[in-house]
Amino acid sequence: MKKFEEKTLSTEKIFDGKVISLQVDEVELPNGNKSKREIIKHPGAVAVIAITAENKIVMVEQYRKAMERSLVEIPAGKLEKGEEPLATAHRELEEETGYVTESMVYVTSFYTSPGFADELIHLFLAENLKKKEDPASADDDEFVEILELRLEEAIDYMKQEKIYDAKTAFAVQYLQLREATKENG
Amino acid sequence: MKKFEEKTLSTEKIFDGKVISLQVDEVELPNGNKSKREIIKHPGAVAVIAITAENKIVMVEQYRKAMERSLVEIPAGKLEKGEEPLATAHRELEEETGYVTESMVYVTSFYTSPGFADELIHLFLAENLKKKEDPASADDDEFVEILELRLEEAIDYMKQEKIYDAKTAFAVQYLQLREATKENG
Numbered sequence: 001m002k003k004f005e006e007k008t009l010s011t012e013k014i015f016d017g018k019v020i021s022l023q024v025d026e027v028e029l030p031n032g033n034k035s036k037r038e039i040i041k042h043p044g045a046v047a048v049i050a051i052t053a054e055n056k057i058v059m060v061e062q063y064r065k066a067m068e069r070s071l072v073e074i075p076a077g078k079l080e081k082g083e084e085p086l087a088t089a090h091r092e093l094e095e096e097t098g099y100v101t102e103s104m105v106y107v108t109s110f111y112t113s114p115g116f117a118d119e120l121i122h123l124f125l126a127e128n129l130k131k132k133e134d135p136a137s138a139d140d141d142e143f144v145e146i147l148e149l150r151l152e153e154a155i156d157y158m159k160q161e162k163i164y165d166a167k168t169a170f171a172v173q174y175l176q177l178r179e180a181t182k183e184n185g
Numbered sequence: 186m187k188k189f190e191e192k193t194l195s196t197e198k199i200f201d202g203k204v205i206s207l208q209v210d211e212v213e214l215p216n217g218n219k220s221k222r223e224i225i226k227h228p229g230a231v232a233v234i235a236i237t238a239e240n241k242i243v244m245v246e247q248y249r250k251a252m253e254r255s256l257v258e259i260p261a262g263k264l265e266k267g268e269e270p271l272a273t274a275h276r277e278l279e280e281e282t283g284y285v286t287e288s289m290v291y292v293t294s295f296y297t298s299p300g301f302a303d304e305l306i307h308l309f310l311a312e313n314l315k316k317k318e319d320p321a322s323a324d325d326d327e328f329v330e331i332l333e334l335r336l337e338e339a340i341d342y343m344k345q346e347k348i349y350d351a352k353t354a355f356a357v358q359y360l361q362l363r364e365a366t367k368e369n370g
Contacts, residue, residue, distance in 0.1 A: 001255040001347060004248040004328040014200050015207055017223040020301050022200055022207050025250060035326040037250040038202040040225060042301070063189040065210060065222040066303040067296065070186040078300075108343065111252065111350045112298045115263075116205050116227070118251040119298055121351070141220040143189040158293065162186060165296045166306070166351035173358050180365035 004030050006037070019043075019078065020117075042119035046088040047076035047167045049107065049174060050099060050126040056148040057175065058097050058129070059168070063143065072147060072157055073168045076121070085122040091136070093126055097146050098135040103128045107174065112166055121167055123174075151175050189215050191222070204228075204263065205302075227304035231273040232261035232352045234292065234359060235284060235311040241333040242360065243282050243314070244353070248328065257332060257342055258353045261306070270307040276321070278311055282331050283320040288313045292359065297351055306352055308359075336360050 006027035077092035191212035262277035
């Protein structure tokens with residue numbers, strides 16, 4: 001899909017960081033005019049909707065510096081170079097929650113902020129969770145607290161803005177839809 | 186919610202653009218170690234789930250430079266300085282689609298990429314749409330094509346990755362859930 005393509009006239013690299021990089025592209029618009037586009041490059045990520053035997057959703061609370069507050073989110077993490085999303089999903093689930101599973105199923109993918117960033121997030125559903133005795137641990141600079149919420153609690157957390165990010169909002173709604181169609185069918 | 190707070194030791198401003206700005210914060214972690222956080226500041230945005238009298242979802246196709254492709258998304262746009270999200274929702278709906286409504290209802294909000302950006306998006310539901318004779322037009326550098334999709338078509342577009350962003354994926358699922366609970370109740 002290339003409708004209304006914007007041709008790149010020049011690219012200015014501004015910043016190359018640990019997580020993201022920033023460039024400004026000068027583009028030619030479909031009407032011939034010129035404009036600039038500020039673009040964040042990101043390696044992509046996975047997120048895992050993990051459901052325990054008690055039908056609870058595994059969440060992690062962590063501090064998010066960009067907002068200067070903590071958020072309750074589904075487990076997630078960045079793709080390592082060359083890593084398949086499925087492998088990242090298994091790795092992040094174990095590192096962040098101590099759970100492992102043989103039932104990790106792809107759900108969907110989406111760009112998080114297409115207006116300025118190329119971050120693509122891949123969502124997986126993990127069921128039949130098992131607690132690992134000696135799980136791989138998280139990154140040195142990650143501090144997370146694990147929560148296990150019933151669906152109704154997660155919906156309350158959304159109303160209270162404790163859950164307040166796109167992937168987790170999508171995940172909670174995904175489970176609501178699954179419940180609703182189960183009741184239906 | 187300040188759990189695992191990361192104290193700011195210093196802030197380095199890297200870039201201040203038209204849409205986003207970038208800074209790198211040096212932080213003190215809960216264990217006393219130091220780390221760096223790459224942070225994008227964004228003014229925030231609204232997105233509108235707009236439903237026509239024929240029960241179709243109004244979508245816009247536009248080129249997204251960060252991904253070098255076009256995407257089909259629900260109408261959306263950035264908050265202007267000091268603008269209330271409800272006003273932005275009315276403005277963007279009219280500018281991008283030519284529709285106006287008196288029925289613009291708040292649905293929810295979420296951060297799009299809490300790992301590196303503070304972009305908060307506010308979602309609204311617009312019904313009882315009316316085509317305006319002489320609508321306010323879009324920004325000079327915005328080229329969009331309007332589509333009106335049945336819910337089943339939108340789900341197909343997701344499978345084909347034409348719809349491929351978080352807010353639109355959430356919106357489609359929101360309408361699926363609304364359908365499912367309508368059938369139920």
